[in-house]
Structure formats: C-alpha cells, structure tokens
Amino acid sequence: MLDERKKKVLAAIIQDYIAHAEPVGSRTIVKRYNLDVSPATIRNEMADLEEMGLIEQPYTSAGRIPSEQGYRYYVDCLMQRKNLSEDEVKFINTCFARKMQELKDVIQKASNVLSELTSYTAVVVEPKMEKSTFKFLKLLPLATNQALLVVVTNTRVIQHRTLNIPEDITHQDLEKVSQVLNSTLQGLTLEEVSRMSLNEIYDEVILQRYMWDKIVELVKDSLFSEEYEERIYIDGTINMLDQPEFKDIDKVKSILKALQEGKILKQVLLERPRPGLSVSIGQENRYEGINECSLITATYEVNGNVVGTLGIIGPIRMDYSRGVSAVDYVTKMLSGFIKKYIEE
Amino acid sequence: MLDERKKKVLAAIIQDYIAHAEPVGSRTIVKRYNLDVSPATIRNEMADLEEMGLIEQPYTSAGRIPSEQGYRYYVDCLMQRKNLSEDEVKFINTCFARKMQELKDVIQKASNVLSELTSYTAVVVEPKMEKSTFKFLKLLPLATNQALLVVVTNTRVIQHRTLNIPEDITHQDLEKVSQVLNSTLQGLTLEEVSRMSLNEIYDEVILQRYMWDKIVELVKDSLFSEEYEERIYIDGTINMLDQPEFKDIDKVKSILKALQEGKILKQVLLERPRPGLSVSIGQENRYEGINECSLITATYEVNGNVVGTLGIIGPIRMDYSRGVSAVDYVTKMLSGFIKKYIEE
C-alpha cells in the first residue's frame, strides 16, 4: 500500500529518529540516506505519510517524528533484523560460559546479559511453576511446633517455614508424612498437585486423621503461597535514566514505580498471548507508566512448551531492530541452556 | 561557644531550610521564628555564623543555607528530638502487628515502615551471620551426583545446591554425614564453625577418607559462600526522586547506582563503628553517590549484642530531628521483636 519510495522515506525517518532523538527534516533524509531526489520531493512524500498518520510534526515548522502507528508499520513491514556483531555474540557466550549452579542463576544471567547488551531494562520471568514437576518434599522438624518444609521441583527449590504444627507430632511422624506424600506426588506437575485432594491419600496407619488433615493443609498452603509464584528478574533499571525522553523526573518516577512494582510488570509480561517474539509499542501497553515505553518480549520454551517470558523495556523510540535480534538470540540461548537445569 | 542568640539563629536557618529548601533571609528569620530583634541584628549574627563556617551564601545577595558543618553542629548540639505523633506510633504498631512467619519478614517490614514513615530511603542489614548459631543441616539427595544442602541457623535458613558429589555416595552416607556434623556443630556460632577444621572429625566408620574430605569441603564452601552473607533490604528508593535537590537526573543516577549496588551500601552501613544511633552528613560518607546524602543509622541488638544495622538515607537537607526519632523507634521495635524469631 505504500510505494517503494514512501517506505524508504518512512524507514529513514524512523531510523534517524531512533539514532538521534530529534525531528528529521527533508534535507537530512536526502543527505544521510542518499535518496536521489530533492528535498522538495521528500517533503511531498512526508506530507502524504503524515496524512496517513505514520509520522507527525511536533510543531509547524519542525522536522517529522514517527507516530506510534509509524513505529508499528516499521516493526511489522519495514524493519530488517540487524544481526548481532561477532563481538556481541562472543560477549553473550562468555557470559553464559561461567558455570552456574542453578536455574535461577541462568535466568539472572540472562536478564543481566540482555540489559548490558541493549542498554535498556531487561526482564525475565522464571518458568511457570504449574508446569514444574514435583520431585520430592521433606518436612524437617525445627521445634516442637515448627517444621521446615523443603520442596524440590524440577525447576527449583521452594522452602517454607511452617508454624502451628500440632505439638504431639513426632519427628518420625513428619518423616512418614514426607514419605507418603513423596510416593504419591512423585512426577506430577504442580498444577495436578493443586487440583488433587491430599486429604484423600490419608492412611490411617500413619497418623490420626485430624493431624493428617492439618499437616496436609499446611503443606498445600505453603506450596501455593507467594513463595510458589514465579519470580521476576529485572536488570538495568537505571538504564532508563539515560534516555533523553525521560530526562523529566516525573516521567522517570512513574516508570520506575511501575518497574519496581513487580506484580504489574509480571502481569504485563504474562498477558502477552502469542508464543514467540512480540513487540508492543507505547499505548498498546495499557498500564500506567509502561505506556510511555515499548516492550520487546519473547517466550522461551522447554521441549516445545512455553514456560516463561523475557524481554526488554525501553523508550518508544527504541532500537527495535537491534532489540529484536538481541531478545531473539538470548531467548534461544536460554531455551537451549535451560534444559540442562531442568531434569525430567 | 555560640551564645544563645546565635544558636537560635542557626537553628532557625537550618529548620527553615529543611522545611522549604530555599535560602533563608534575615527578615524571614525574625518573622517566622519571632526573635525580638531587627533583621539588621540578625544579619550581623549571620555574618558571624558564616565566618565560623556554619552557614554559607549561594551567591552574594541571597539568604543563607547551612553548611555541612552547620548541620553537624545542629545535630550534635542544637537539635531536639521530635517525638513521633500518636498516629505515627499507631501506624508503626499496626504494621508490626501482622503475623510474620520469619525473621526476614520482620526485617523487610522494618525497612518498609521506615521508608513509609519518613519518606526517605530505608535500609536494613540483616543480623550478622557469624554470630548466628548453628542448629542443624541436612543433606538431601537430588540426583546421583547432586545433593541439596539445607542449613538452619537460629536466624535463618540457608539453602544451597551442591554439585559434584562423588557418585558412589549413597543416601545413607549423606544421612550419616548429616548426623555426625549435626552432633559436632550443634550450638556453635558460624564464626566458630568457620575456624574449625571439619576434616578432623572424620570417623572411619562412616565413609572412606577421600569422600569425607570432599563432602566436608563442599559443605564448608557452601556455608561461607555468598548465600551466607548478610542480606540487605532497601525500601523507598524512588522517594529520592521527590527531593528537590535531586531533580537533576545525573545526580539521581549516581545515587540510584550506589543504592542499587548493594555491596557498597552494605559496606557503608557495616563500617559505622559505634553501637547506637549515628548520623553522618554529606562528605562524611566517602563513597561516590552517597556523599551527597546524609545517613541516620542505628544498630539493633539481641541480648546486648549488636547484630545488625538499619537506617535511612536522604538529602543532606533531611529532617534529622524526625529522622532520628523514627530510626530510634523502629530500632527499638525491631530489637524487641527480633527475639521472638531468634531461638536460642
């Protein structure tokens, strides 16, 4: 629907604005992007693009800046991925080369790498817990009426201190409960565990009914409490302050607030439906604070199942091309790496 | 060394500047702090105070602002504590009234309350680990060559995944090692444990020598790795952005950077020697970023032993009087509360 030259002009405006954060004039386009026409011609094209809503003028006689629609068109139709440079690839590889003990270290590293690489803010949501499979749990006695519940899934260790255990439960009782639960739950996903009525696997040999119910309830509560929720890792928050569009302290504040509020951010990331890479621009993000930003996110997978989301947050004028490449690469890296840390 | 009136004038200047963040003139002082002399007299006093280095003029014909020395004098000699209002006390109490499972929840709450109350940034360093006493550990088999080490001290749970366990160690072996270590280390402080040579408690009945050495080494490494370090809790970081002196994005950036860098902050807090409450002003803090701020910190105690530090960070023009009261109150609150969570 746009002819070749209009596309070229639009791409030039967007690229230039991304690079310099200043309105782009007709002369600049001709010079910098060597189109073989005069500025006047470009001006005509720009008038058309503006009518279509793809670019806009901050004031009557300034150059043009891309509108959110313009960015959208650019991302969908014009942009070509910029491959990562050799150095960048090398950088990523060395970062991941260090030996990491646990899944969470890998995830943390991913967000770290992503923010370093792009100079934007990086976010990684850890793998969905409900898809995790139960490996085992252990109830360790702490005091007469306290026990420490340790749960190990294939993705991570959840640990929770439980109070109010009836005083007359012995160490042996706890041990037995652990054993029964382990043999029953072994290999189930947490989703399945949550749907299960643990009370039913009561075995009168072990304990009195009321004790069993009590403990099982506590275990279940702990399993699906906050500790159970997917954690979110954020890196490079202060990179936001480098963006000229956020030199205004009030804007920065509302953004930082949104970033700090892990819950909102998590919701934003988890709401995105499509598997694979996705870009959302400005107002497309409905939450306060984040609607002045753009997000590039991708889902990472294990064995074909989407398990988590990661991405970068930057100004609407962000370098989508580079960003997409970076997110894409790190996602693949993470997907590949993560297998080692998730035992079946 | 300062006569009464000079003290009054200095106090007036500081209080007014704290409240309004603008240079204070002689007329303002007379009017707002009803001294029964004329502005001219005040001007003479101010000239003296300036000569002494307690106040300064941003430019020739502006009012005066306190110098860092001035604040110091104020904090040491002039300031009187402003008692917390009933509402504030009630607020703190309700915050702490909620049932909290673990020590770390109490600590987190303390930093939360402190930042809410003062509108500054709050920091709490968790109790010193080396003073913690060892309760028990458990080695749980994860895979043929992996075990999960869970350590419980009187202050918290440390959990660490250990790799590279020799493959020929059985579950029973792990259980036995746990038992031996538990009975040996029971009740020792971590400091004592760290000085101890665990290899010596080798018991040939249990395991082959090389296996024992290997495991014991891993346990010790885990015990004194990063997981072992005192964690630091920060709250209200973005409150910094509300301060007019930090409306400049570059200043904010260096401060946020310092705050983000937990290690630096921890060092700053742990360096403060004196037990009890202490205030450090501007340049007295040597670290980049923090030297444009003031700190009010206090140590909290358990049974007369200093175990941790907490405090608030704000602009040099911070409300020391209110801040000191708030820190003091919350410290006492925390000291009192914490006993419940530290079992002997």
Place this chain on the structure above:
DNA sequence: GTTAGCACTCAACCTTAAAGAGTGCTAACA
C-alpha cells in the same frame, strides 16, 4: 512527476530590562 524558489512559521537562543530578595555598611540611637 519532480524540482527550484520563496514566503512563512516557530523553537531556540541571546540580549536587555525590570523586579525583587537580600545583603553589607554606615551612622544614629539607647
């Protein structure tokens, strides 16, 4: 369809002027 030319617009920048806050100093006063 393209381009040169030109009048026009508007932010950005500088200069200048006026206003206002506050000082330091002097001389008078108690």
Place this chain on the structure above:
DNA sequence: TGTTAGCACTCTTTAAGGTTGAGTGCTAAC
C-alpha cells in the same frame, strides 16, 4: 557597646523583544 534604620549595591529571576536557523508548504516552471 549592642541595636537599629536606612540606603546603596549585588545578583538571581522573570519577562519581553529581537535575531537566527531549521524546516515547511505552496507555486510555478521544467
């Protein structure tokens, strides 16, 4: 000797006016 009124002076802040320059839109010619 300490206090005060008065006044000239300084320096920021704010507003107003003028200039510059980038960039546009339109028209007419190619």
